[in-house]
Amino acid sequence: MNWDVILPLAIFLISVFFVGIYTSRHIKSGPSFLQDYFLAGRELGGFVLAMTMVATYGSASSFIGGPGAAYQLGLGWVLLAMAQLVTGYFTLAVLGKKFAIVARKINAVTLIDFLKARYESKWVVILSALSIVVFLFSAMAAQWVGGGRLIESFTGVSYTTALFIFSGSVLVYVIAGGFRAVVITDAIQGVVMVIGTVIILAGTIIAGGGIENIMSELRAENPNLITPYGSDQSLTPHYVSSFWILVGVGVVGLPQISVRAMSYRNAKAMHRAMIIGTFVVGFIMLGMHLAGVFGRVVLPGIEVPDKVMPLLALEVLPGWLAGIVLAAPLAAVMSTVDSVLLLVSSAIIKDVYINYIKPDAEEKFVKKLSFGITAVVGLSVFAMAINPPDLLIWLNLFAFGGLEAAFIWPIVLGLYWKRGNANGAIASLIVGVGSYMFLHLYYPNLWGMHTVVLPIILSLIAYIVGSFTKGVRPHTNTF
């Protein structure tokens, strides 16, 4: 691989690293440390909030896996990817100002702080913390592997070295800078993702001789490529529509996304973030997936979908521009793992340790512990990623849909339905995760829809039924 490509990548990694380190100087000590370290003191403005939500949500699949699938299946897969447009505004609109206000009233730093105050139940806290730690840890390890593989394939260094470079650059700034470093670097990474999208899309359209030419060649090759049904007609309307739940509205239930809905400064920031976020997520998804489809005309016959984007970038762009484009998936992976790493560490420190083990822990000790646990979690993910155990890979299968099915109702109905109680939340968590795992293993894509649909319905039923049993309801008007 040539240095033209590696140089922009290296510059990107180094700048993210130093910006991350720089922001750590703002970390305050004193009583506000936890809020500062895990929530950046609730000071996010609109642009940073939008970027951190999009970047945390957008992962390697938006830049590598997704465009690869679009290459194989055609415009039908772009249609499916556009179900994600709704994530740009839905999460913030639905959790809304109420979530931000309640979080301030009860001084919540984590999602579990909110659940704890709302349901006043030890079991809700334990089950939520457990699912966050187990599922997000394995999801993080999978992303970590992806990050290592990306660097390996772009630069030609060995996987272990690549993993080392990746972990080194992410871990240091997350540990030192906490949430503020994560969101500021997310903003940079988000911008890189947008720029990369513009470049690769433009390059591919030019190389393909214009959109009209590309479309007629696609049509000549296989007319199904330009229908909504996919090249092999496997994309049925209800299958594609079910992605509105998995990658659209269901994203509200992902803890790494919903925790961001308590971190913004004021109503204005939220309003701006909804507009910017919708535009950015729509633009990236449309642009990257279209580039994948168009790439079929420029570079036919690629067998491995994951290689489509890297090969396409190298084919249609000069080396240094390809380097910028290839920084985009790396940015997407980094911005996802840094957020998840911090979330897992907050679950351990704030939700388990301070809640149940030592509520009166000294401030100075908590500070040391926060750095320490974040480092330990990060290093163990690194260790796991060198040679990922099967269990981890297995757990990762359930991470995304399982967490959505578990948390969506305890969060949303916890905010808007006063009758909802701890029994409902516990039932919802267990039924959500349990039914997702069961269906995914034994009846995947039941009735031609993505597996996530049924568990989300079942966990809703569980929440409602559970809430009609006798249980603690909020006895203040905080909620």
Add this chain to the structure above:
Amino acid sequence: MKKGTDWRYRVSNREAIMGTVLAILNFIWWYAFAYGLGGRPIKEYTYILGFPAWFFYSCIVGFVVFTILVWIMVKFFFKEVPFELDETSENEEGDVR
């Protein structure tokens, strides 16, 4: 809504409903153009700026239209409420607005 509930929550409830309605409209727009126009035989496809019409309207125009609708919703229908109120005055104010 019960008396004594924070007035800001009513604003938030209304906005959550608006967001949900917009998401439903978004889905209908996306689905209707994609499968309404795209479900026809390929011979009958029309093309706009090179794209098949179903894709152009469902994904490209849909993206632009809903970004603008989010802007309109936020600009004209969402309210700016303070997030940090003085605790005591808030409790006394209760439902007054």
